[in-house]
Amino acid sequence: MKAAEPPVPGLRQPGERPAPGPADGVSVPGVATPSSTGSTPSPAGAGIRGKRNAGALLPYLLIAPAFVAIAAVFVWPLIKTVIMSFQDVGRRELWTGDPAPWVGFEQFTNILGDGEFWDVVWRTLLFMVACVVATMGIGLFLAQAMQRMTNWVRLALTGALVAAWSLPLLVATSIFRWFADSDYGVVNMVLTKYLGLDFRGHNWWLDPKQGFLMIGAVVVWGAIPFVAITLYAALTQVPKELEEAAALDGAGAAGVFRYVTWPVIKPVFQMVATLSVIWDFNVFGQVFLMRGNKPEPEYNLLGLYSYEKAFESNSFSQGAAISLITVLLLSGVAVYYLRQLLKIGEVE
Amino acid sequence: MKRKLIAAVGAATMMASVAACGGSGGEAAKDPKDRKGTLTVWLMVDAQSTWPELVKQANTAFSKKYPGVKVNVQYQQWADKTKKLDAALAGDKFPDVVELGNTETMTYILNGALGEIDPKKYDNSDTWIKGLKDTCSYEGKLYCVPYYAGARVAIYNKDMFKGATGSDTLPTTEDALTKALDKVQSKYGKKDKAFSALYLPGRYWYAAMSYVAAYGGQIAEYDESSKKWKATLSSPEAQEGIQHFIDLVKKYNHGDQTKDEQDHANVMANEKAAMLYGNGWEAGSVVDGNANGNPKLKDKIGTAGMPGPNGKALPSFIGGSDLATISKSENQDLAEYWISLFTNEKSEAALAAKDILPNNTKQLEPLKSKASTAPIANAVPDAWFTPIAPGWAAVEKKETIELMLLDILKGTSVEDATKAADAEIDELINEAS
Amino acid sequence: MSVTAPTRPGPTPAYRPDRKKKSRHVYNVVGLVAFVAMAFPVYWLVVSALRPNQEIRSYDQKLWPDSVTLDNFQRAIAAPNFGTAIQSSLIICVTAVAGAMLMATIAAFAIGRFQFAGRKAFMIVLLVVQLLPPTALLIPLYLQLNELGGLNEYWGVIVVYLVSTLPFATWMIRGFVVNIPKELEESAMVDGCSRMGAFWRVIFPLLAPGLAAASIFALINAWNEYLLAYVVLQDNDKYTLNVWLMNFSTSRGTDYGALMAASTLIAIPVVVFFMLVQKKMAAGLTSGAVKG
Known part of the structure; x- marks a missing residue:
C-alpha cells in the first residue's frame, strides 16, 4: 500500500471547512473567484486592477516592519562582527575608539591552526550529536507513548513537561549541579542508598565523560518538553483509520510507523531536529553554570571557547572570528534547514 | 616594548x-x-x-x-x-x-x-x-x-576541639595543631567517613599560595634587567609549600578533595568539618541561617590566626x-x-x-x-598578594594555579605540574589583558 | 484540539483488545517514569524553597523535607526591587511578545500568500539570525543599542527580544496562513473589505492557535533571558526578574533558599500562561509545519 502522501485534510483548527481543491497558496489577486456574489462586473474589475499595482508593493510593506527591526538590531552588529574578525580589537580599542589595526586573515589562520580549537570543535560536534539524538529519540518515544496512555497519566506528564520547560536556565542548572555534587548530591545518595552501589563522595567532574553525561542530562531534560509536545501534536494528525488498516494488512509496528506515521510527522520532526542542532551546538550556559562559572579546559565547547577568547583573553576579534567559523560550521545544517524552508515555500 | x-x-x-x-x-x-x-x-x-x-x-x-x-x-x-x-x-x-x-x-x-x-x-x-x-x-x-x-584565618568549631583535645583554643604552632587535628579526626571521623578535621579543598589556590609564601616562595618575580615577569612556582621553596599544602589536603580532607572553597560554610554548618582556613567573615556565614549557615552553631565557632610551617603564622592572601x-x-x-x-x-x-x-x-x-x-x-602585616603584573588577570581567568593543583591531586608530580604551570604563566603574565 | 477519542466502540474489528489493554499498561508505566524524571528537578526546586537554608545542601539528603518553612519566600519577597522587577519583566515581556506576534503575523502573511522578488532573501535573513551564538554578539549588539540610544531603556531590551523571536514566530504563523482557505479571504474582499481588512477581520482569528504557540516561545525566551538584560539595563529599578534573581549571590555566598523561593514565584506566571494556551499550542505547533 502506498500511504506516503500525507493525508492532509485533518487540519483541524480552522474548523470544519472542507478546504476544497488543492490549497494553491499562490494568490493572484486578479482572479477572484466570481462565484458567490453576482456583483457588478466592471467597477469591480477596475478596482481589482488598481489593487494589483498596490498588490505588487503590499508584500514588501508587510515584511517591512520585521525587516527593519531585524536590520536595525542585527545587521550592523553582524557586519561589525565580520569587520572585527579582520582586525585586532582588544579592550583598549573598544574603550578609547582608537582605530584597531587590520590584520587580514590572521585571526582565522591563528584559530584554524590552533590544535585546541579543533579539539573543541570535535568535542562540540560529538556532544551536539549525542544530545540531539537523545533529545529526539526520547522526545519521539514519549510523544508516541503519550498517544497510548490513559488520560490522567498523559495530563500528569504534560504538566511535568510544561513545568520543566518554564524553569530559567540558571535555576535548572543549579539544581542539577546539586544533584551531581560529590558530597551532598542526590545522585550519589540514590545510587548508594537505594541501588547499593558505593558512590559516596564520587566526583562526576574529574572524568569529562561522566561530566558531560551530567551536562547532557540538563540539556536533554531541558529540551525534551519542546520536542515531545510538538511531536505529540504532530502524531495526533496521523489518521487512526490508516494505522489500523495498515496493521490489519499485516504491517508490524515498525511498518506502520515507517509507512503511515513517519510521512506525516516528518516535516515537524526535521524542523525540531534542525533547531535542536543549532541550539545544542551553541550550548553555553549549562556548561558554564554547572562548572561553577569556571569550566576546566576539557569542558570547553565552541560557545565557551569564543566567549573565553573575547572576554578573558581580551581579543574581541578572535571571539568574532570564532563565531563566524561557528556559523560556517553550522551552515551545513543551515543549508538543509533552508532547503526545507524554501521547499515548503515552493509547494503552495 | x-x-x-x-x-x-x-x-x-x-x-x-x-x-x-x-x-x-x-x-x-x-x-x-x-x-x-x-x-x-x-x-x-x-x-x-x-x-x-x-x-x-x-x-x-x-x-x-x-x-x-x-x-x-x-x-x-x-x-x-x-x-x-x-x-x-x-x-x-x-x-x-x-x-x-x-x-x-x-x-x-x-x-x-x-x-x-x-x-x-x-x-x-x-x-x-x-x-x-x-x-x-x-x-x-x-x-x-x-x-x-x-x-584569611582559621575558623574552627570550639566544641569539637574541646571534645577531642580538652581545650577550645586553637594551638598556635602547626605541630600542635596537627596533633590536635589527629585527635579530632579520630574522635569524630570514626562514625562519619565524610568528616574532615580540617576541610582544605584541593583547588583552594589562595591557601596553597599561602604555604608557598610561608616557605619564602612566590608565584612570579619581576626581573628589573629584562623588565619582565617570570613565574617561579617551580622554585624549590614554592614546590615545598605546594607539597605541604597537598599533604594537608590529603590527610585531613575526607570530603571531595578536588573542590574549590565554595562549600566552606556549608561543610562547617553541616558539622562535617571541625576547622576551615577562610575569610574572616565566613565564620559569620557558618552560623547565619540566611546564608546557608546553621544558627544552632552560634557561639560555637571561633576564629584564630592560622599556624603555618616553621613555627610561624601562615601568611594570608x-x-x-x-x-x-x-x-x-x-x-x-x-x-x-x-x-x-x-x-x-x-x-x-x-x-x-x-x-x-x-x-x-x-x-x-x-x-x-x-x-x-x-x-x-x-x-594583615605579613600578608602576600598576587603579582602586580599586566597579564595577571589572564592567569587568574585561565585558572592556571587551580588546574595545577588539580593535576597534582590526580597524580602528576609536584615538579612536573609546577613546571607546566610556570610555562603557562610566563606566556600570559607580561601581556596586558 | 480535542483529546484523542478514547477507545472507539465502533465497528473496528476488535483486534486483540487484550493486547491493546496490556500495552496501555506498559505505556502508562512509561508515562509515569517519564513524569518522575521530568518533574523531579521541579519538585526539588519547590522542596528547596520550603527547606531551611542549611538543609538544602545537607550531607544527609532526604527525598522529602523534614521541616517546612516559608522564611525563604519571605526573604525573597522582602529583597529590594522585587516589585520593580516584576513590573519591568511584565512591561518588557508583554511588549516584546505582542510586538513579535504582530510583526511576525504580517510578515508571515507576506511570505505565505505572495510570491515576490526578495522573498527567499528574507527567509535567509530569518535563518541567519538564529545561527549566531548569542554570547558572541553581546558586544556588537551593545554598541548598536548605544548608537540607537537604547541603553538603560526598556525598549532596547524589548527590540532585541522581539527580533530574536521573530524568525521562529514568522515561520510558525506562516504555516497557518497558508492553511487558511483562500476563498474565505476572497469572499470577504468581494464584500468590500480591503485586503488588509479581510486579513484582520477574517483571517486573524483563525491564526489564534499559531499565535498561541509562537507566543509561548517568545515569552519563555524573553522571561528567562538574563545576560543582555543585565548588561543593557543599568538602573536597579529597571532590572528584570531574572537579573534580580542574581542579587541573591554576593561575594559571601548565595542565599539558595531565597533564590529557590524566588525562582518558584517567577516560574508561576509562565506556567499559568502556558496552561492557558497549552492546548491551542499543541495544535498550533504542527498544523503549520505538517502542511509542508
Missing part, C-alpha cells in the same frame, strides 16, 4: 582625561550649589545587602555640598560585572565611580579606563594597606582608592575591593569627592564595626586587640 607602548598610550589617555577635566574645570570652578547632573556609582551588591547605611551616609553628605547633583547608585552582581563594565566602557553610558575587586584593577588601569586620583583628598591615605594600594598603583601613579580588605573613577567621565571631581566620603574615617569605622577590615593600618590597629577581629587584623 609593548609595555612602553601601553605606558605611552596610557599617558595619552591621561592627557585626554586631563583635558576633559579642564573642560569641566569651568564647571568645577562654579559654586558647588550650581552643579547639575547625575553621578553614577557602581557598587557591588554586598553594599546593598550588608552595609546599606554607609551608602546612604555618603549620599547625604554628598548632596549637602552638591544639592543639584543626583547620585545614582547601581548595584552590580559578581557573576557578570566585568562583562557589563567592558561593554559600558565601549558606549556612552558608563559609570563615574566603579568598585573593582583588587585583583581586577590592573586590566582597567593598563587599558586606560581609570582616572588618576589624588591621594591627598582621602582620609588616612598615608596608611593605606599596602596589599590594596599596590593594586591601584602603576608607574608611580594612583588609579583607585582602597575600600576594604579581607584576610589579602583580598579586598577598590573604588575608581572612570577616565572618560566628565564628573571626575564629583566622583573623587563621593569616594572620599564613602571611604572616610567614619565610614571605614562603620565597616570595622562589622568586622570588615578597613582600608588603612591606623584604623586597623585597634582591631588587633578586639577579640572578634584580632585574628584577621593580625594577618
Whole structure:
C-alpha cells in the first residue's frame, strides 16, 4: 500500500471547512473567484486592477516592519562582527575608539591552526550529536507513548513537561549541579542508598565523560518538553483509520510507523531536529553554570571557547572570528534547514 | 616594548582625561550649589545587602555640598560585572565611580579606563594597606582608592576541639595543631567517613599560595634587567609549600578533595568539618541561617590566626575591593569627592564595626586587640598578594594555579605540574589583558 | 484540539483488545517514569524553597523535607526591587511578545500568500539570525543599542527580544496562513473589505492557535533571558526578574533558599500562561509545519 502522501485534510483548527481543491497558496489577486456574489462586473474589475499595482508593493510593506527591526538590531552588529574578525580589537580599542589595526586573515589562520580549537570543535560536534539524538529519540518515544496512555497519566506528564520547560536556565542548572555534587548530591545518595552501589563522595567532574553525561542530562531534560509536545501534536494528525488498516494488512509496528506515521510527522520532526542542532551546538550556559562559572579546559565547547577568547583573553576579534567559523560550521545544517524552508515555500 | 607602548598610550589617555577635566574645570570652578547632573556609582551588591547605611551616609553628605547633583547608585552582581563594565566602557553610558575587586584593577588601569586620583583628598591615605594600594598603583601613579580588605584565618568549631583535645583554643604552632587535628579526626571521623578535621579543598589556590609564601616562595618575580615577569612556582621553596599544602589536603580532607572553597560554610554548618582556613567573615556565614549557615552553631565557632610551617603564622592572601573613577567621565571631581566620603574615617569605622577590615593600618590597629577581629587584623602585616603584573588577570581567568593543583591531586608530580604551570604563566603574565 | 477519542466502540474489528489493554499498561508505566524524571528537578526546586537554608545542601539528603518553612519566600519577597522587577519583566515581556506576534503575523502573511522578488532573501535573513551564538554578539549588539540610544531603556531590551523571536514566530504563523482557505479571504474582499481588512477581520482569528504557540516561545525566551538584560539595563529599578534573581549571590555566598523561593514565584506566571494556551499550542505547533 502506498500511504506516503500525507493525508492532509485533518487540519483541524480552522474548523470544519472542507478546504476544497488543492490549497494553491499562490494568490493572484486578479482572479477572484466570481462565484458567490453576482456583483457588478466592471467597477469591480477596475478596482481589482488598481489593487494589483498596490498588490505588487503590499508584500514588501508587510515584511517591512520585521525587516527593519531585524536590520536595525542585527545587521550592523553582524557586519561589525565580520569587520572585527579582520582586525585586532582588544579592550583598549573598544574603550578609547582608537582605530584597531587590520590584520587580514590572521585571526582565522591563528584559530584554524590552533590544535585546541579543533579539539573543541570535535568535542562540540560529538556532544551536539549525542544530545540531539537523545533529545529526539526520547522526545519521539514519549510523544508516541503519550498517544497510548490513559488520560490522567498523559495530563500528569504534560504538566511535568510544561513545568520543566518554564524553569530559567540558571535555576535548572543549579539544581542539577546539586544533584551531581560529590558530597551532598542526590545522585550519589540514590545510587548508594537505594541501588547499593558505593558512590559516596564520587566526583562526576574529574572524568569529562561522566561530566558531560551530567551536562547532557540538563540539556536533554531541558529540551525534551519542546520536542515531545510538538511531536505529540504532530502524531495526533496521523489518521487512526490508516494505522489500523495498515496493521490489519499485516504491517508490524515498525511498518506502520515507517509507512503511515513517519510521512506525516516528518516535516515537524526535521524542523525540531534542525533547531535542536543549532541550539545544542551553541550550548553555553549549562556548561558554564554547572562548572561553577569556571569550566576546566576539557569542558570547553565552541560557545565557551569564543566567549573565553573575547572576554578573558581580551581579543574581541578572535571571539568574532570564532563565531563566524561557528556559523560556517553550522551552515551545513543551515543549508538543509533552508532547503526545507524554501521547499515548503515552493509547494503552495 | 609593548609595555612602553601601553605606558605611552596610557599617558595619552591621561592627557585626554586631563583635558576633559579642564573642560569641566569651568564647571568645577562654579559654586558647588550650581552643579547639575547625575553621578553614577557602581557598587557591588554586598553594599546593598550588608552595609546599606554607609551608602546612604555618603549620599547625604554628598548632596549637602552638591544639592543639584543626583547620585545614582547601581548595584552590580559578581557573576557578570566585568562583562557589563567592558561593554559600558565601549558606549556612552558608563559609570563615574566603579568598585573593582583588587585583583581586577590592573586590566582597567593598563587599558586606560581609570582616572588618576589624588591621594591627598582621602582620609588616612598615608596608611593605606599596602596589599590594596599596590593594586591601584602603576608607574608611580594612583588609579583607585582602597575600600576594604579581607584576610584569611582559621575558623574552627570550639566544641569539637574541646571534645577531642580538652581545650577550645586553637594551638598556635602547626605541630600542635596537627596533633590536635589527629585527635579530632579520630574522635569524630570514626562514625562519619565524610568528616574532615580540617576541610582544605584541593583547588583552594589562595591557601596553597599561602604555604608557598610561608616557605619564602612566590608565584612570579619581576626581573628589573629584562623588565619582565617570570613565574617561579617551580622554585624549590614554592614546590615545598605546594607539597605541604597537598599533604594537608590529603590527610585531613575526607570530603571531595578536588573542590574549590565554595562549600566552606556549608561543610562547617553541616558539622562535617571541625576547622576551615577562610575569610574572616565566613565564620559569620557558618552560623547565619540566611546564608546557608546553621544558627544552632552560634557561639560555637571561633576564629584564630592560622599556624603555618616553621613555627610561624601562615601568611594570608589579602583580598579586598577598590573604588575608581572612570577616565572618560566628565564628573571626575564629583566622583573623587563621593569616594572620599564613602571611604572616610567614619565610614571605614562603620565597616570595622562589622568586622570588615578597613582600608588603612591606623584604623586597623585597634582591631588587633578586639577579640572578634584580632585574628584577621593580625594577618594583615605579613600578608602576600598576587603579582602586580599586566597579564595577571589572564592567569587568574585561565585558572592556571587551580588546574595545577588539580593535576597534582590526580597524580602528576609536584615538579612536573609546577613546571607546566610556570610555562603557562610566563606566556600570559607580561601581556596586558 | 480535542483529546484523542478514547477507545472507539465502533465497528473496528476488535483486534486483540487484550493486547491493546496490556500495552496501555506498559505505556502508562512509561508515562509515569517519564513524569518522575521530568518533574523531579521541579519538585526539588519547590522542596528547596520550603527547606531551611542549611538543609538544602545537607550531607544527609532526604527525598522529602523534614521541616517546612516559608522564611525563604519571605526573604525573597522582602529583597529590594522585587516589585520593580516584576513590573519591568511584565512591561518588557508583554511588549516584546505582542510586538513579535504582530510583526511576525504580517510578515508571515507576506511570505505565505505572495510570491515576490526578495522573498527567499528574507527567509535567509530569518535563518541567519538564529545561527549566531548569542554570547558572541553581546558586544556588537551593545554598541548598536548605544548608537540607537537604547541603553538603560526598556525598549532596547524589548527590540532585541522581539527580533530574536521573530524568525521562529514568522515561520510558525506562516504555516497557518497558508492553511487558511483562500476563498474565505476572497469572499470577504468581494464584500468590500480591503485586503488588509479581510486579513484582520477574517483571517486573524483563525491564526489564534499559531499565535498561541509562537507566543509561548517568545515569552519563555524573553522571561528567562538574563545576560543582555543585565548588561543593557543599568538602573536597579529597571532590572528584570531574572537579573534580580542574581542579587541573591554576593561575594559571601548565595542565599539558595531565597533564590529557590524566588525562582518558584517567577516560574508561576509562565506556567499559568502556558496552561492557558497549552492546548491551542499543541495544535498550533504542527498544523503549520505538517502542511509542508
